[in-house]
Amino acid sequence: MTLSKGDEYPIHQTPEPVAYSGTDRNFYDRYFFNGYGPDGEDFFALAFGVYPHLDVADAHFCVIRDETQHCIHASRALGMERMDMEAGPIRIEVIEPLQSLRLIVEEQDGISADITFVGRAFPIEEPRFIHRIGPRAFMDYTRMTQNGSYSGWIEVDGERRELVDGVLGTRDRSWGVRPVGARDPQPMPGAPDMPQFFWQWTPINLPGGSLFFHINADQQGAAWNTRAAWAPNGASADGITEGGGTLAAELVKGSRWPEKGTITLDVPGAPQQLTLSPVKRFQMRGLGYTHPEWGHGLFHGQSRVAREDIDLATTDPLALENVHVQIVSKVETDTGESGVGVFEQLIMGPYDPLGLSGFLDAAS
Template sequence: MLSKGDDYPIHQTAEPVAYAGTDRNFYDRYFFNGYAPDGSGFFAIAFGVYPHLDVADAHFCAIRGGTQHCLHASRKLGMERMDLSCGPIRIEILEPLHKLRVVVEGEGISADLTFTGRAFPIEEPRFTWRVGPRTIMDYTRLTQNGHYQGWIEIDGRRESVASGTAGTRDRSWGVRPVGASDPQAAGGGIRQFFWQWTPVNLPSRSLFWHLNAHQDGTPWNTRAVIAPDGNGAEAFSEFEHSSMDAPPAPGTRWPQRGTLSFADERFEFEVLGRFQMRGLGYTSPKWNHGLDHGTLEVEREDIDLAAIDPARPDNLHVQLICRVTAATGEQGIGTFEQLAIGPYDPLGLQGLADPA
């Protein structure tokens, strides 16, 4: 099966590009978020390709007032991985690893947004996680902070993104749970998963930190990176040892605040707002990544953020918009993402989704 990708020198094996190994959970994904300098006007985009499931899906969300407006789309992939459109959402790669464009037009939601990177993307440590004999995750991710230009329109009300609007994009590819759940998962499936991620836009540099940890708090993947503007990987500073103090808000598993420390750096996270990741398909009962919706299905969803039940499993995954202040007084804006499934001893979390 030949596809457009076969005309580019990107092959990794003797197979055509349409074939991606043998694991049915292989995926290839884009993610973007953005926010104004004061933390308002949050928006996010996701686009995923699942070669062995022959599915592509995409999502766009924007918060206005207390409502998170979401647009979901899914289609048959047709084994063509170079087509970065899914119904009303498409991605254009204007300059690889530096500038990308997202265009949206459907169900009363429209947008035209161009992302420009501040520095070369960072390559995070390879994520490999096994439960018993089964490999649950095995993927690589690049992450990049940048600025946006463009506009978003919701139900006829168009607003230009504010001057200085910044955000983060990532690209990941490999294996993670996608599509219909495994009816015979080894060890009974995933019973515990803990993830935190804090991409931050500071005045002249970017901060990236993430943590995957076992129930007792022992990290299985973590690192902090400082990336000065306009530089490549040779100018980045990497730190393997760090600590995050982030107690949950009462009655939830969501962080109430955060203090991140590593080497001689310390950053305080003040929560300004909340974004529900299920709006991008993450843990969504209907729009979870890779589910088969047929030839093409498009749906709008409007989430009242004040009415969210924090103990419902599909509401555990959040990105918190934060004002971030360094010990030196340097101040920036970023997100604090968390997904805490099951028990996590350092925060006193018990059960599958019991609140703190």
């Protein structure tokens, strides 16, 4: 049987049941959320992914308290039912599409949460990400991104903290094709000897609205996907403006983590320049990204849940699973506004503008 709950809704994109998403085994459908206090502290994040052709769903929840990143990882067999948005103790409820969602973590190993997200403006649609390595599509997906406010609470080991006014953050939805599940063992003729990937993403909350900038670039620094956008508070889809921008970054010595950055923009209504200063580092492996055990789409049996605590003070910056980070940052603009945002970065392989020549050599 291939019929599922989704077939009751007018959302089909092909003549087949919703359980099938084309023919690419790497198709995925993902939710992502992060949040932080007005001072950049008490960072938390949640991710949930569905992999229809791997028949797996997984979810992750993390919260930083002091210098420890507390994580819950969960995975289950999907059973070809894409409308059940939960894995282990973690689930997502859509309250109002494109505007409000609820995130629930039932108590698991001392961690629980009940959080509601409300968007500040209509989501932006980022340009379609299509990237090939030789003849093979490495990525082909779409993402929408939205800044918003949070309410609710998070509890860790008996200490519950309320999300008071001023807790902001970002959520996104992406779907399409990217590497998921077990690695393909088949080598590809003509593939580069050293893989290369460069990514920066900076969703920022300012008093008057939301600023978004991202870039994927090749080894020489030429962008193959980039966009800057400004969404004033309460903006509808036609109130969002778009344009271009650049991000000049410096790296923490001995690592590939960003130390600070300056964004220069040409976007109607947005500041022309913003400086980002770090407050807190979040390891994206806590949400499964490059995690050696809990990577996206890996099969862990019918159901599995585990807690992981990451000591941020002793994290090896050049271990592959630790290169991908989000840096919660205070933001100052050329117009005198102050805000908070996230500076996400992943650099693997050489990147000439920052003087990186090996696969995981460090900034000097």
